[in-house]
Amino acid sequence: MATNNRIVETEQARDMLLRFVKERKLPFTASITDGKHRTSDQNRLQRQWVLEIAAQLGDQTPEEVRGYCKLHFGVPILRNENDVFKAEYDAVIMPLPYEHKLKLMMVPFDFGVTRIMTTRQKTASLVIGDVHRSLPADADLAARKKALRAARPWEFASTSWGKKVWAKHSRVYLEKFGLRPLKAKEVGDHLSPLERIIAKAKAGEA
Structure with a gap:
């Protein structure tokens, strides 16, 4: 299945996208993500952190650290x-053993994760990764919650929508350290009105 990713920042780019969609043969799946593509500053910061972490650990290469961060912080x-990413990842990568997943995050395979992120998604990935490396390995759930709350970037603190998105990203991370997963009804309670409409439509198709 071919996937076409485009960054739309101008009216010309919007027109080209519309023309592309009109020319596509049916059926196809479309996915639109709000926000800009990740920036060169974010890329440089990621490379700097990867080098620092590898130097601190001493037993992993920068590429191994990069692969670990992609798998543990970028993929979630x-x-x-991203529904399209989730569908492809769950079908191709999810069933594999952990060691194989980790290998696929690194060159020469380099499964696309951070390179298709928006600036906001990349920020979340970098911040959560930085919080994780700053905590001791035996940090309890309460300490991890506190650290994530303190590290929340301004992009996720200025609106109710941003706060909800940060809470969802934090929950995915915290569930790995003992946070109780939401039950089905609780998940529904945390959905936005648009997400509830989409969920009902999918339920009707099942």
């Missing part, structure tokens, strides 16, 4: 926000 964020 995209699975949480």
Whole structure:
């Protein structure tokens, strides 16, 4: 299945996207993500952190650290926000053993994760990864919650929508350290009105 990712920042780019969609043969699946593509500053910061972490650990290469961060911090964020990514990842990568997943995050395979992120998604990935590396390995759930609350970027603190998105990303991370997963009804209670409409439509198709 071919996937076409485009960054739309101008009216010309919007027109080209509309023309592209009109020329596509049916059926196809479309996915639109709010926000700009990740920036070169974010890329440089990621490379700097990867080098620092590898130097501190001493037993992992920068590429191994990069692969670990992609799998543990990047993948959960995209699975949480990008239905197309989630479908492809769950079908191809999810069934594999952990060691194989980790290998696929690194060169020469380099499964696309951070390179398809928006600036907001990349920010979340970097911040959660930085919080994780700043905490001791035996940090309890309460300490991890407190650290995530303190580290929440302004992009996720200025609106109710941003706060909800940060809470969802934080929950995915915290569930790995003992936070109780939401039950089906609780998940529904946390959905936005648009997400509830989409969920009802999908339920009707089942």
